[in-house]
Amino acid sequence: MALLTVRNLHARVAGKDILKGIDLEVAPGEVHAIMGPNGSGKSTLASVLAGRDGYEVTQGEVLFDGKPLLELSPEARAAAGVFLAFQYPVEIPGVGNIHFLRTALNAQRRSKGLEELDAMDFLQLAKEKSKLVQLDAAFMNRSVNEGFSGGEKKRNEIFQMAVLEPRLAILDETDSGLDIDALRTVAGGVNALRSPERGMVLITHYQRLLDYIVPDKVHVIAAGRIVRSGGRELALELEEKGYGWLGLDGGKKTTAEARR
């Protein structure tokens, strides 16, 4: 059975229709890349799946593990196993990174009827997981994302994912704004978290990410619809020809195009 099923999803933001009939099916163990020009609806899809306020679903449905997802609160989605790595991770002054993450993990464990982790056990777990993205102890004790560089914020997202062990991870432009070293580190963390039980949706503007995280399937989204799906080669074709090749409005040049 599919882990995530999106059927004919329509959504609007501030009275404007953004998603106009998305269909998507992600099986456990699969990594799907969703690519598209700016304004195509990529990030809106991520926000709707995670339950952000201000997005109105007007048609369609989303099933997670065969159960309706959209009626759940954001925290209930997280507890069910949905994780969103934010495009812009939020800075929260005064809330310690490690305290926040333990609160989150224990809330999820409570909702599953599991015993909470005490401070020492949690710290052990956090130290182990932080190695995945080379995040040192000093970051763990700072306020959530406060004063972090762009790369540190994205590494922190993957660190959180490693601790929370979601069944479906949605990575919203996790690669944007990263230099190549940071991208390698983040991609390394993501690859280490690939597993036969876990599904992933990578939302990205750039093909470059897919050199480091090789997807099983690639979808191109434009004007709120998935206009083409294929394997890895579709991304390479996009890299070569740009979004314009698909005859899309608002297509922005890819890095390859811009270099010419």
Next chain:
Amino acid sequence: MTAALAHYLDVATRFQAAPEQASAPQWLKRLRADALAHFERQGLPTTRDEAWKYSRLGSIAEGTFIPRTGVSRDTAHLSAVVERLGLPGPRLVFVDGRLAPELSSVAGLPRGLTLKPLRDAVREDGELLESVLGQRALANEHAFTALNAALLEEGVLLRLAPGALSEVPVQVVFLTRGDAPVLSSPRILVVAGESSEASLVETYASAGPAGSAATFTNAVTEVTLGDNASLHHYKVQVEADAALHVGALHARQGRDSRFASHAFAFGGAMARNEVHAAFAGEGGDATLNGLYVGQGAQHLDNRTALDHAVPRCTSRELYKGVLDGQSRGTFHGLIRVRQDAQHTDSRQQNRNLLLSESAQADARPQLEIFADDVKCAHGAAVGRLDAQALFYLRSRGVPQAEAERLLTYAFAREVVEAVPAGPVRANIEALLAVKLPGAAQREVTA
């Protein structure tokens, strides 16, 4: 004349004419009588007074409060309350405005420190008292200070000899029982000699069961800091829901002295707290911090006034409010930089977090700058919990209510963290955790 004014005048007149006051020293009798005249002239403030524009007196203006006479106390119960508020170290405890010797102990007071009840100081330190009492907190300018002085009898003298250092905080604790509409008028005097250093914690709390009668505490603190002296002053006000509280602290700072005021207002139906600091010598440093946390119909009113009268002094102010329910918080901060006060460096910040639709905050910075070579900055903000931060926490699985508490506590803790680490901070953290339940889980450190 309002009925309330007549009531308080009557209370003070009777007090001053009582037979047991006949033996009071002349200077004290004169001070009380002058104060009574000042009070009568000024009357109770109203919202038409600039300094009380955003305030409301509540039942203070109904005038039924009277000083406690006669002593009968449940020592075991009160002792448990004091322990629960709990700091170790030397302390004087007052119940309904009256010294409770059986709850007090000055054992362990470091050398060079004197902590004694004001009654004793009146007998033993008359000359000193005459020179400082009423000299910082002026009865002719503040009606409630005048009322306090007109009823002046109970309180504390903390005296630091030159060079005296105290590592342990000194405490004064004022409990009200709420079994009657009691008026308490404590006066706290701090006289710190050159290069002395100490911490003083003033705690105001209720000892009665929930739903006790309203009480009215009208406290005045006068601080005189000698050259290069340092005082950390903490005011922790956690009185019952029905309590009314008016407090004013006036500090006069000598050359190179440091004064830090940390004011925590968690309790009371109406609580007004004033902190005034005046620089009398160059090189002084003042920190005025405050945290007010209101729920229900609480009205928490904060006023600060900094008088930069001389050059090269530094002041920092951070007041934060967390307001839920129908509560209302006000901050009015005056910074006056006089013409001669060049190289003044002053910063003031007031930030308010509203947790409900009907909570309200009024922020009123007031800068009066007459010198031209100064650095002065101020900022005021009123806002709600950050929706982005809330979603971020929830998206990781933190339930909404817990996420809100986490963010609320994060907002408030900045003021708590400005308190140096130690037993005083731990105690304030514990009291904040009671006020904001579930929010104050401690950090895990690696």
